[in-house]
Amino acid sequence: MSNPDPSADSSNFALGRLRALLDDSSFEGEERLPPERVLATQIGIGRRALRRALEVLEAEGRIWRHQGKGTFVGPRPAHTPTNLEELSKRTHPLEVMDVRLEIEPALARLAAMRATNGDIERLLRLAEKTASSSDADGRELWDSALHRTIAEAAGNSLLLAIFDMVDRIRQDTAWRLLRERARSGDRQQIYVEQHRRVIAAIAQREAHAAEHAMREHLELVREGLLKVMTSPLPNRMDGQIQETPVTANTKKEIRHGT
Amino acid sequence: MSNPDPSADSSNFALGRLRALLDDSSFEGEERLPPERVLATQIGIGRRALRRALEVLEAEGRIWRHQGKGTFVGPRPAHTPTNLEELSKRTHPLEVMDVRLEIEPALARLAAMRATNGDIERLLRLAEKTASSSDADGRELWDSALHRTIAEAAGNSLLLAIFDMVDRIRQDTAWRLLRERARSGDRQQIYVEQHRRVIAAIAQREAHAAEHAMREHLELVREGLLKVMTSPLPNRMDGQIQETPVTANTKKEIRHGT
DNA sequence: TCATCGAACCACTTGCAAATTGGTTCGGTA
DNA sequence: TACCGAACCAATTTGCAAGTGGTTCGATGA
Structure with a gap:
């Protein structure tokens, strides 16, 4: 379901790294991921490459992001607009x-x-x-x-x-x-x-x-x-x-x- | 409707002062009255006396007050609770x-x-x-x-x-x-x-x-x-x-x- | 030429402290 | 007794700083 084209991952190893992180138990209970800047240096890649990987994961529904809030594991919450x-x-x-x-x-x-x-x-x-x-x-x-x-x-x-x-x-x-x-x-x-x-x-x-x-x-x-x-x-x-x-x-x- | 007992006003001249202010055109378009502390010194009375007068005016529906917001001329707005x-x-x-x-x-x-x-x-x-x-x-x-x-x-x-x-x-x-x-x-x-x-x-x-x-x-x-x-x-x-x-x-x- | 990176900036959100305001209490004064 | 001034309490607004994702730009290097 997730990865029909493995070459995409191999060309961009940040994605694989992130998938491992998400599957890892270290983020099992954790909702929130570290800030992009931190995560990028932790993995050892640039922020732009990290963001490309995050975009994929978001499209897959495994994470969701919101400007000013952060990046979170799991499906995007229901969000009934209250204002x-x-x-x-x-x-x-x-x-x-x-x-x-x-x-x-x-x-x-x-x-x-x-x-x-x-x-x-x-x-x-x-x-x-x-x-x-x-x-x-x-x-x-x-x-x-x-x-x-x-x-x-x-x-x-x-x-x-x-x-x-x-x-x-x-x-x-x-x-x-x-x-x-x-x-x-x-x-x-x-x-x-x-x-x-x-x-x-x-x-x-x-x-x-x-x-x-x-x-x-x-x-x-x-x-x-x-x-x-x-x-x-x-x-x-x-x-x-x-x-x-x-x-x-x-x-x-x-x-x-x- | 407003003043069955004129002696109440004469004993407390702040009330008359305020009524004049409200009827005056100076506050015609003005919604908001000055803060109590300012208004008290402007009129030349103590804050407590001012507040007693304001209470009367509020009871009459000519002004309304809200803690932290201020004192306003006119009837209290409809207030459809939004929260x-x-x-x-x-x-x-x-x-x-x-x-x-x-x-x-x-x-x-x-x-x-x-x-x-x-x-x-x-x-x-x-x-x-x-x-x-x-x-x-x-x-x-x-x-x-x-x-x-x-x-x-x-x-x-x-x-x-x-x-x-x-x-x-x-x-x-x-x-x-x-x-x-x-x-x-x-x-x-x-x-x-x-x-x-x-x-x-x-x-x-x-x-x-x-x-x-x-x-x-x-x-x-x-x-x-x-x-x-x-x-x-x-x-x-x-x-x-x-x-x-x-x-x-x-x-x-x-x-x-x- | 292209991909990547680092840096800077923008836009949004959150949190907090300060300021402002009405609400209240207290002691002093005439 | 009535009034005043001061201080404090509580609710609200405001402003600011920090943190975050979103974006752009020029530099670097394969």
Whole structure:
């Protein structure tokens, strides 16, 4: 499995040396390898040669490295990104929409069941504001506030936290252009009407209708996003988005159970 | 609303001084007030007197303070807890179950549609392990791994991140006792059978069946949790949990457009 | 000509100490 | 009794140094 071409090793004996080290019990329990500079002098080769060998081992999945941290034996840990920047970098806009399609209809249903009268008043006021707002930025703000208020009205703090997390990713700068184009033109009127329907259903405590209306709304938003993304203009963005996830993944593969 | 007893202000003129400062345009755009020590000397009073005045203003909601950060004008920001500790502290176990009931059936459905053959193999292996495990800790581990593998198989990194977030809160130490009691006894066999059904549906690409089976499973888990929580023993936990959730919601208010 | 090396620099991460800030206690003073 | 000043505590932020992998460059030598 590991070495179909032994000549590769013989030409570069650092690799063989390292394989021996890894197989050796000396690094059995050790997770972390010495720094490259140290390891290089220990083996008696240059750092560059050592790094070439390490690249092979990393590609094989026997070690993993991270700038600033070190080199470690074993498969790369699962690494669920916990900070938002990383998450938004490696999350595709469509993924976000899929998640919204799972979460927000449920939020609307819960809101219909548990919203307070104060919540409903706020929703009604927000709906007016959203409709009357003229510029794109204004719409964006009011729209965001509206969806968040529904999330609050659902009365589950954990779901609210999840909504906020998704929303912060959605608002990430990388997709601002996309969103702008997605909500351009006559769609805006439809969105307003759909919002109205969702809020009316919540106000009348019709849980199922609220869920359905919200899903319908988000499906339209998703469709608009899809249309914009496949259109010719924003190629630059396409590249930007589909490039970034690769950087860390040239070697990649999720390394969970394997 | 603010000042039913004017003598309070006259006896402590720092309060009036501060009110003037806040109403003054000098702090119109300013969020942050000077440090207490500076502000005290500026006004010409002692720090303790200043702090009493600040306490009043904070109670009125005109300012908010945070140790190590400073004193700020305006209502305390919404504060969606972003770190896990805080979230688990103020999240009720039933809230977590409600969220799982929203998320995981969707994950199961997506997994049925998008799981790779490798995913399915892993699931089948995990199901065996879960069934064969005898002690409670072992079951807990395998169960967790099983649910996470399903989440991975769904193929949406953002949903996976959300699942991980919820799962970490679920695993928080505070509820370990509860969970242990909840999965005691004969329920365990039913859980195993339900897991088997979910996995079978995923393996046969029956999205709807997978979603339904997962929901059924989680509803039973929820019921078990409910039964345990209403039983007499863990009263101490009840108090601890039901205190917290109020704090964040007393003022709420979104800070987007306004 | 090519591979290798050593050195220097860049980018990221960690850890720690200092500074800043609100929170609290204490004794002195009018 | 009320206030003040000082000192200390605790939480947070900031800045810096060290250590690490990632990269580039010129020198060396086969």
